[in-house]
Amino acid sequence: xxxxSDVNSGDSAAAALALPVPSPRFAALGRDASAALVVSLAAIxxxxxxxxLLFQGALAGYVPVAIGAALxxxxxxxxxxALGGSLPLASAGAEPATVPxxxxxxxxxxAQTATLPAPAGLATAVMALATTALAIGLTWWVxxxxxxxxxxxxxxxxxxxxxxxxxxxxxxxxxxGVSIGEAFSLxxxxxxxxxxxxxxxxxxxxxxxxxxxxxxxxxxxLVLPGLILVxxxxxxxxxxxxxxxxxxAREHGWLLAPFSKTIPLWPGLxxxxxxxxxxxxxxxxxxxxxxxxxxxxxxxxxxxxxxVAWDERADINRDLTxxxxxxxxxxxxxxxxxxxxxxRSVLNHAAGAATRWSGLIKAGICLLALVWGxxxxxxxxxxxxxxxxxxxxxxxxxxxxxxxxxxxxxADYATIVGMTAVTALVGFLPAVxxxxxxxxxxxxxxxxxxxxxxxxxxxxxxxxxxxxSSRDAELLQGCAERMCIVELQGVLFFGSITRLTKExxxxxxxxxxxxxxxxxxxxxxxxxxxxxxSLGGIFKTARRLGAQxxxxxxxxxxxxxxxEAGCFAGAAPAEHDSIDAAINAWDEEALTRIGPAPFxxxxxxxxxxPGEATAHRVIGYFEAVTLPAGDMLFSQGDESxxxxxxxxxxxxxxxxxxxxxxxxxxILVGGAIGEMGLFRATRRSLTIRAEHDSVLMKLSRARxxxxxxxxxxxxxxxxxxxxxxxxxxxxxxxxxxxxLAV
Numbered sequence: 137x138x139x140x141s142d143v144n145s146g147d148s149a150a151a152a153l154a155l156p157v158p159s160p161r162f163a164a165l166g167r168d169a170s171a172a173l174v175v176s177l178a179a180i181x182x183x184x185x186x187x188x189l190l191f192q193g194a195l196a197g198y199v200p201v202a203i204g205a206a207l208x209x210x211x212x213x214x215x216x217x218a219l220g221g222s223l224p225l226a227s228a229g230a231e232p233a234t235v236p237x238x239x240x241x242x243x244x245x246x247a248q249t250a251t252l253p254a255p256a257g258l259a260t261a262v263m264a265l266a267t268t269a270l271a272i273g274l275t276w277w278v279x280x281x282x283x284x285x286x287x288x289x290x291x292x293x294x295x296x297x298x299x300x301x302x303x304x305x306x307x308x309x310x311x312x313g314v315s316i317g318e319a320f321s322l323x324x325x326x327x328x329x330x331x332x333x334x335x336x337x338x339x340x341x342x343x344x345x346x347x348x349x350x351x352x353x354x355x356x357x358l359v360l361p362g363l364i365l366v367x368x369x370x371x372x373x374x375x376x377x378x379x380x381x382x383x384x385a386r387e388h389g390w391l392l393a394p395f396s397k398t399i400p401l402w403p404g405l406x407x408x409x410x411x412x413x414x415x416x417x418x419x420x421x422x423x424x425x426x427x428x429x430x431x432x433x434x435x436x437x438x439x440x441x442x443x444v445a446w447d448e449r450a451d452i453n454r455d456l457t458x459x460x461x462x463x464x465x466x467x468x469x470x471x472x473x474x475x476x477x478x479x480r481s482v483l484n485h486a487a488g489a490a491t492r493w494s495g496l497i498k499a500g501i502c503l504l505a506l507v508w509g510x511x512x513x514x515x516x517x518x519x520x521x522x523x524x525x526x527x528x529x530x531x532x533x534x535x536x537x538x539x540x541x542x543x544x545x546x547a548d549y550a551t552i553v554g555m556t557a558v559t560a561l562v563g564f565l566p567a568v569x570x571x572x573x574x575x576x577x578x579x580x581x582x583x584x585x586x587x588x589x590x591x592x593x594x595x596x597x598x599x600x601x602x603x604x605s606s607r608d609a610e611l612l613q614g615c616a617e618r619m620c621i622v623e624l625q626g627v628l629f630f631g632s633i634t635r636l637t638k639e640x641x642x643x644x645x646x647x648x649x650x651x652x653x654x655x656x657x658x659x660x661x662x663x664x665x666x667x668x669x670s671l672g673g674i675f676k677t678a679r680r681l682g683a684q685x686x687x688x689x690x691x692x693x694x695x696x697x698x699x700e701a702g703c704f705a706g707a708a709p710a711e712h713d714s715i716d717a718a719i720n721a722w723d724e725e726a727l728t729r730i731g732p733a734p735f736x737x738x739x740x741x742x743x744x745x746p747g748e749a750t751a752h753r754v755i756g757y758f759e760a761v762t763l764p765a766g767d768m769l770f771s772q773g774d775e776s777x778x779x780x781x782x783x784x785x786x787x788x789x790x791x792x793x794x795x796x797x798x799x800x801x802x803i804l805v806g807g808a809i810g811e812m813g814l815f816r817a818t819r820r821s822l823t824i825r826a827e828h829d830s831v832l833m834k835l836s837r838a839r840x841x842x843x844x845x846x847x848x849x850x851x852x853x854x855x856x857x858x859x860x861x862x863x864x865x866x867x868x869x870x871x872x873x874x875x876l877a878v
Contacts, residue, residue: 171487172497204398209471211502216462218495222451227480233434236306259411269467276460285452294548298555304532315340315522340519344526400470438476595619620650630666658689668701758833769824776813785830
């Protein structure tokens with residue numbers, strides 16, 4: 137009762153004082169603002185680090201321009217992503233995947249303009265970065281508009297891993313260079329780590345390792361911002377204790393040169409255009425293309441990673457369109473290219489962001505830092521900027537250069553290690569080439585191990601779609617082993633055709649070499665020129681060894697490749713629409729060659745029902761029916777009121793499957809039709825049409841009942857013949873099911 141009284145009195149007091157209760161929308165905006173502050177601190181720190189990495193050497197004095205470009209690009213990308221991105225909480229801006237490639241571009245520009253005045257080098261570097269942003273933006277925009285976002289998913293996984301491991305190495309070494317104020321190379325690495333190393337390098341490396349380890353151990357959203365603030369305070373405190381003021385710290389390279397504004401250089405200025413060395417920009421085409429590939433891969437990995445982390449489906453084409461447009465705008469305004477950052481997006485979500493306002497607020501903070509943040513950013517120590525890059529590089533190196541060993545085959549992992557080594561020794565662009573070539577070779581070798589032979593079958597194990605008499609079946613069985621069916625599969629190319637050649641030659645030169653070989657292309661998806669040339673050699677070898685070559689299901693593209701390779705020169709192989717059509721042609725030719733006089737219905741009847749008198753008594757219950765070519769005997773689903781024997785002509789059976797007629801088999805002289813439906817009193821299971829003018833012998837249900845009543849022994853003889861035919865059909869059906877099994 138006392139608790140209830142307290143509650144009521146508290147409610148009354150609140151009502152009396154009319155205390156305002158924050159609305160859910162206002163509360164969400166507050167969470168967005170706080171999350172944006174946390175993310176902006178991490179983002180701006182990375183932007184400054186990236187700018188220090190981009191402009192080194194002769195461009196080091198223009199770092200404020202690079203910082204301004206990074207802040208402007210971050211604001212533009214954050215604005216577009218917040219307004220139109222498919223993931224509302226994704227944080228957009230410069231991201232780790234692309235920055236090292238951009239640094240390679242600016243380093244190359246710096247080296248190639250070293251003899252020119254500094255403004256010319258700056259203008260050329262800015263134009264190269266703008267060109268890169270424009271290339272990435274247009275590529276993404278076109279891919280998004282064309283719905284081609286999934287195309288980037290076809291890049292081999294080892295190449296992606298090699299990209300990211302190489303970028304991790306570039307981030308790590310770039311962080312070392314930023315810490316000490318000069319570009320890193322393997323040539324000066326030993327000098328750095330021995331007598332010429334100074335405290336800046338050691339502090340930067342220590343901070344990078346510390347941040348990396350702390351981020352692994354602690355997942356709180358304030359860990360990274362807190363570490364940044366503590367590092368800034370700690371380094372300044374150390375400088376003060378050592379007796380160095382700000383000017384002395386800058387002279388010794390601990391701080392950036394003082395600047396009041398971070399205004400990016402607009403590429404459209406006439407003075408910039410006049411100083412740009414366009415030949416130098418054109419020479420960076422390879423690295424610019426690498427930046428497009430790396431940025432696209434980075435966007436894909438960011439989207440897929442955030443899908444898993446947030447259990448939310450991303451629209452890759454929508455994001456390509458929006459971020460592509462954002463990068464085009466950034467290129468025109470002088471901003472730095474970027475995409476979606478995984479780490480900052482996760483930080484934004486974990487910090488409590490609820491709506492798109494967090495991205496809009498972050499864009500505003502970046503603009504404020506661009507206009508008024510110069511004096512504050514100039515106080516950020518160089519070792520901290522380098523340490524942030526080292527931290528990111530170590531994380532990527534561990535994830536892709538170490539941990540990937542547990543989940544990748546040796547060949548794929550070797551590709552990652554090889555790309556990283558080539559990046560360290562030669563450069564990033566050669567590493568991309570090495571990775572692509574390695575994956576192509578690996579694919580060719582792996583595909584070459586897969587046999588292009590789907591199945592090799594002798595004619596006797598492949599029942600045709602023609603119901604023949606027992607005599608014809610026996611004649612064909614005698615020569616069936618001399619006919620061989622070779623079913624091909626997959627893509628026939630230079631890697632797999634060697635195995636096919638060896639296996640076909642083994643068949644031709646082995647025991648029971650075939651006289652006829654059918655090559656079926658129904659499961660072949662492509663043929664390259666090397667495979668086509670080799671197939672021509674296989675056909676010539678087969679003919680030389682006495683085997684006649686036939687082909688089936690040859691598409692127009694396959695035929696064109698074989699014609700261009702000369703496979704149809706001279707004695708061109710025969711072509712058929714299917715294996716069954718080729719087999720039927722074989723059978724007809726074989727029967728014509730080895731068979732005696734043409735097979736007649738009377739001869740079949742005497743063979744099927746021994747005894748001339750018995751056969752004539754049986755046929756006396758039948759009546760002749762004439763069926764012109766094209767006419768239908770009955771339809772699937774009709775009542776079964778009679779059975780038929782084919783006296784002359786040819787009929788074909790069809791099954792209705794999914795509303796379409798499917799060819800089942802042909803029925804020749806002596807074939808029985810409809811007996812099972814009549815005996816079992818079921819509806820017709822097939823549709824029967826005459827292919828040629830035909831004469832049938834019809835036995836109605838009434839006449840069958842009469843035969844059973846008047847002459848049961850005669851009916852039993854007829855039943856025995858039908859049972860033999862049924863057993864033969866079941867055997868053929870079983871063989872066909874086995875032959876067609878995948």
